[in-house]
Structures are given as C-alpha cells and as structure tokens.
Amino acid sequence: MEIIFLLAGLIIGGTAAWFICSYKNISRAVVSSEEHEQIKSELNTAQNEKARAEERNKIFEAAQKQLQVELTEERNKIVEITALLSTTKSEHKNVQLKLEEQKADIVNLQEKFSKEFEILAMKIFEDKSTKFTVQNKENIDSILRPLNEKIKDFEKKVEEVYVSDSKERATLFQQIKTLHELNQQMSKDATNLTNALKGQTKTQGNWGEFILETILEKSGLVKGREYTVQESITTHEGKRFQPDIIIKLPEGKTLIIDSKVSLNAYERFVSSEDERDRAANIKEHIASIRNHIKNLSSKNYQNLYDTKSLDFVLMFLPIEPALSLAIQNDMNLFNEAFEKNIVIVSPSTLLATLRTIASIWRQEHQNKNALDIARQSGALYDKFVGLLDDLKNIGDKIKATQNSYEDAMKKLSTGRGNLIGSVEKIKSLGAKTTKALPQNLLDSVEEDELNEL
Incomplete structure (x- = not known):
C-alpha cells in the first residue's frame, strides 16, 4: 500500500514539474496569444489533476490509517488470546508439576519412613536380640501398619483428586457439548413447530x-x-x-x-x-x-x-x-x-x-362422602349393638353350660352312689382293667364313699 502511494506521488510530482518547466520555456520564447492561452489551460488542468491526486492521496491515507487501526486491534486480540492460551497452558502445566511433586514427595516420604523404621528395627533387634520374640515382631508391625496405611490413604486421596479433576473437566466439556446440541435441537424444533403451524389446518x-x-x-x-x-x-x-x-x-x-x-x-x-x-x-x-x-x-x-x-x-x-x-x-x-x-x-x-x-x-x-360416612356409621352402630346382644347371649349360654357342667361333675363325684365311687368299687372287687381314673377325680369323691371302698 505504501509503495502505491509513493508511485502516485512520483507520477503527480513529475507531471507538475514537467508542466512548470514547459511554462517557463514558453514564457521565454515569443509565442502567440493562442498558444499562451492553451498553455495556461493545460497548466490549470495539471493543477486540477494535482489537486484531485492529492485528494485521492488523502483518502488513501485515511483508509490506510483505518486499516492500520483495525490491524492493530486484531493484533491486540491475537495477543490477548495468545496470552490467555499461554496462561491456561501454564496453569495446566503448574497443576501437572504440583501433582508430580506430590507424587515425588510421597515416594520420598515412604522411602524416608522405611529407612528410619528399618534403622529403628535394627536398633531394637541389636539391643534386644536375646529377648526377641514373636510378640516383639507383632509390636513393631502394629506400630508400622497404621502409619503405612495412612501413607497409602494419602496417596490414594491424591490419586482420587487427580482422577476426579480429570473426570470433572471431561464432564464439563461433555455438558457444554450437550448444551450446544440441545440448543441446536431446540432451535430446530422451534423452526419445525413454526413451519408446521403455518402449514396444514389439521x-x-x-x-x-x-x-x-x-x-x-x-x-x-x-x-x-x-x-x-x-x-x-x-x-x-x-x-x-x-x-x-x-x-x-x-x-x-x-x-x-x-x-x-x-x-x-x-x-x-x-x-x-x-x-x-x-x-x-x-x-x-x-x-x-x-x-x-x-x-x-x-x-x-x-x-x-x-x-x-x-x-x-x-x-x-x-x-x-x-x-x-x-x-x-x-x-x-x-x-x-x-x-x-x-x-x-x-x-x-x-x-x-x-x-x-x-x-x-x-x-x-x-x-357424598359425608353422606356415605353417616350411613355407614349408622350401620356400624347397629351392627355393634347387635354384636353386644350376641355376646351377652353367648355369655348367658356359657354360664348355663358351666352350671350344667358343674351339676354333671357333682353327679359324678358327690352324693351316695355317685358314678366315680361306683366304678372304682367295681375295680376294687377284682374287675380287670388296664387304665385308672385320674387322681383329681378320685380326690373329689366324698370321703365317706371312699371309706366304703
């Protein structure tokens, strides 16, 4: 663009210089009035061309400045995006470095504890080699086991955090992708619905x-x-x-x-x-x-x-x-x-x-439910009264049955010539039997009756 402007300036300047020199040469020579007017007209034309060229030059310069501003803005955007990308990469790299450092620290910590406890175990073994027993070994294991478990738990948690962070990033990316697809689908469905509603009356x-x-x-x-x-x-x-x-x-x-x-x-x-x-x-x-x-x-x-x-x-x-x-x-x-x-x-x-x-x-x-409840409540009350009457009748019948039972038992065990005494007398007379009356029935027989037996 600058080369174009330079060439345009050179052409315009050369043209103007040529016209000026021609004008000076003509002024020195003896020319006719018609030639003088023609030269003057050509000079005016050249000056007008120069003015228009200068105007175009100004327009070109303004356009160049505008393009330069837009180019600067685009470059600034590129710089910002590059800086943001660099920052993101740097943060990701820092996270990776921290994770690697934590893993290295865990490994070093394990090695350090292992060495220290090996030294401690050797010292204990050397000091008390004569008294070393299975119980001592179990005591050492009981000391080392909780610490070893804590170290493993810590390592596991660090690994879980790393895995969880990776999964969350992947999940976030998938959710953004799903949201984008859902947005496109909603736009498509809205368009289809609009087209459908504009279409058939059915x-x-x-x-x-x-x-x-x-x-x-x-x-x-x-x-x-x-x-x-x-x-x-x-x-x-x-x-x-x-x-x-x-x-x-x-x-x-x-x-x-x-x-x-x-x-x-x-x-x-x-x-x-x-x-x-x-x-x-x-x-x-x-x-x-x-x-x-x-x-x-x-x-x-x-x-x-x-x-x-x-x-x-x-x-x-x-x-x-x-x-x-x-x-x-x-x-x-x-x-x-x-x-x-x-x-x-x-x-x-x-x-x-x-x-x-x-x-x-x-x-x-x-x-309707209230009427049904009232009707059913009345029927329930009537049934309850009927149940009470039935229970009273059952009670009376049970009482009568109890009285009949007691009368029958009295006939069996009381009074002269009662049945229990009679059948027991038959047994005492030598009747062959394989079974005996229950003792409680015999106990209920009157003493006089037993004496007769």
Whole structure:
C-alpha cells in the first residue's frame, strides 16, 4: 500500500514539474496569444489533476490509517488470546508439576519412613536380640501398619483428586457439548413447530387440542371421570358429532369445549412491518374468528344432551395474544359469540373456569362422602349393638353350660352312689382293667364313699 502511494506521488510530482518547466520555456520564447492561452489551460488542468491526486492521496491515507487501526486491534486480540492460551497452558502445566511433586514427595516420604523404621528395627533387634520374640515382631508391625496405611490413604486421596479433576473437566466439556446440541435441537424444533403451524389446518387443530388437554391435566379434573376427550355422540336424527372435550358437571349437567386455531393471519400480522399489511391482516384475523364462531354455532352442541347441557359452548382459542388483538380491534366479538350461545375463552380464563369446576366437584365428592360416612356409621352402630346382644347371649349360654357342667361333675363325684365311687368299687372287687381314673377325680369323691371302698 505504501509503495502505491509513493508511485502516485512520483507520477503527480513529475507531471507538475514537467508542466512548470514547459511554462517557463514558453514564457521565454515569443509565442502567440493562442498558444499562451492553451498553455495556461493545460497548466490549470495539471493543477486540477494535482489537486484531485492529492485528494485521492488523502483518502488513501485515511483508509490506510483505518486499516492500520483495525490491524492493530486484531493484533491486540491475537495477543490477548495468545496470552490467555499461554496462561491456561501454564496453569495446566503448574497443576501437572504440583501433582508430580506430590507424587515425588510421597515416594520420598515412604522411602524416608522405611529407612528410619528399618534403622529403628535394627536398633531394637541389636539391643534386644536375646529377648526377641514373636510378640516383639507383632509390636513393631502394629506400630508400622497404621502409619503405612495412612501413607497409602494419602496417596490414594491424591490419586482420587487427580482422577476426579480429570473426570470433572471431561464432564464439563461433555455438558457444554450437550448444551450446544440441545440448543441446536431446540432451535430446530422451534423452526419445525413454526413451519408446521403455518402449514396444514389439521396440524394447527391438533396443536390446539394438545394445548387444551394440557390445561385440563393442570385443572385438577380427572380424565374419564369429570371429562372425556373426542367422545362420539349420535343424535336422534342419526347425526354424528365428536366434540373435543365434554365436561361433566354435578347433577348430570354437561359443558362442551371445542378448540379453534386462528393463526395464519395473526402470524402475518406479527411478521409484517408495513402498516397497511398489518391492518389488512387484523381484519382477516377477526374474520377468521367470526367464521369459527359461525361454524361452531351451526353444530348446536348445547342441545346434544337435551336439558342436561348448559345453554352455551366454550370456544377455546389457544393463542392468548391473538384473542386479545382481535378483541382490541373489535369489541363486539364477545357479544356476537354469546348471542350464538358461544363463550370465547383463552388459556388463562379456561384454566380459571376448569379449576372452579374442579372445586365444585371436590365439594360434591366431600358431601357424598359425608353422606356415605353417616350411613355407614349408622350401620356400624347397629351392627355393634347387635354384636353386644350376641355376646351377652353367648355369655348367658356359657354360664348355663358351666352350671350344667358343674351339676354333671357333682353327679359324678358327690352324693351316695355317685358314678366315680361306683366304678372304682367295681375295680376294687377284682374287675380287670388296664387304665385308672385320674387322681383329681378320685380326690373329689366324698370321703365317706371312699371309706366304703
């Protein structure tokens, strides 16, 4: 770049010098007025060329300075990065050196302790060689073993720290890599979702139904008990309907929710920067919502269950900002929908409504449980009274049985001619027997009866 500027300067200077010399030579000679004017014009042209060349030179110099500044900044960045890399390498090298030093210290410490205890053992052996026994050897081992174990534990901990540090660095690198991949995947998924929602109407409808089911799961209502999804209903006329959600209410009432997605015009409104296009997109967006209201009203979902259904149907719009935009630009949407027995709800208002219904169901279940508890408590009390009566009867029967038992035992062992005395008398008369009556029964026989035996 400097060589170019130098060559440009030399050319401009040479041209100017040539014109000046030519002008001086002409002034000395006798020339005509026309030649004089021509020379003067050429001189002016040369001066203008010189001025333009100087201006270009200034531009070149400014550009050179700017490039020089940028080059300096890039060099500074390279220097900083190089310094950072050097610092990182230096720190890594220092860590490696410290680990090597610690390992060397451990080895030296082991050698030192080994030598010292070898000397100590030799001294003890020399001083008490005549009294050396297995017990002395065990005593030395008991002294050396704990210290040796501590040294091994210390070496193990140092090795664990080194391994752990290496694993943590590898884990950190893997986590950063995973985070990067996750970020790319999230961006890809967001793009795919946006493209999908911009595409087919069926895809938009499925997405709206997914959002609706997600809100239902968070509401506290139980699927299959308090609400059903995509339940098929056939009317008396043979027409088949399949509402998105049917909410069951106490006393057999029902509430129907149908999801509608109006996205295309709203997406164009958000993406557009031209005010005319945005105004047109708003009108198209409102018209799309009106069309959803009209189509849903024509199905008369509120009459599917005759008197069991509420007088209105909830039309769910999953994109809350889209609904807010439509209401801000047309306040009559709510009234028009309500006149057609439709209430427009967004995710926030629907969730509040569903949680209110869930609270009503909880109260209903509690009331039902209270009635069941009262009924079961009464039945339990009646059974308890019956059990007491049965126990009393059993006690009376046990008492009667005990009395009968005592009377029977008295007949066996008391009174003249009791059975025990009689059969024992038969034995004493010489009857051959292989068994004897229990002594406690014989003891219960009256003394007079035994004397007769």
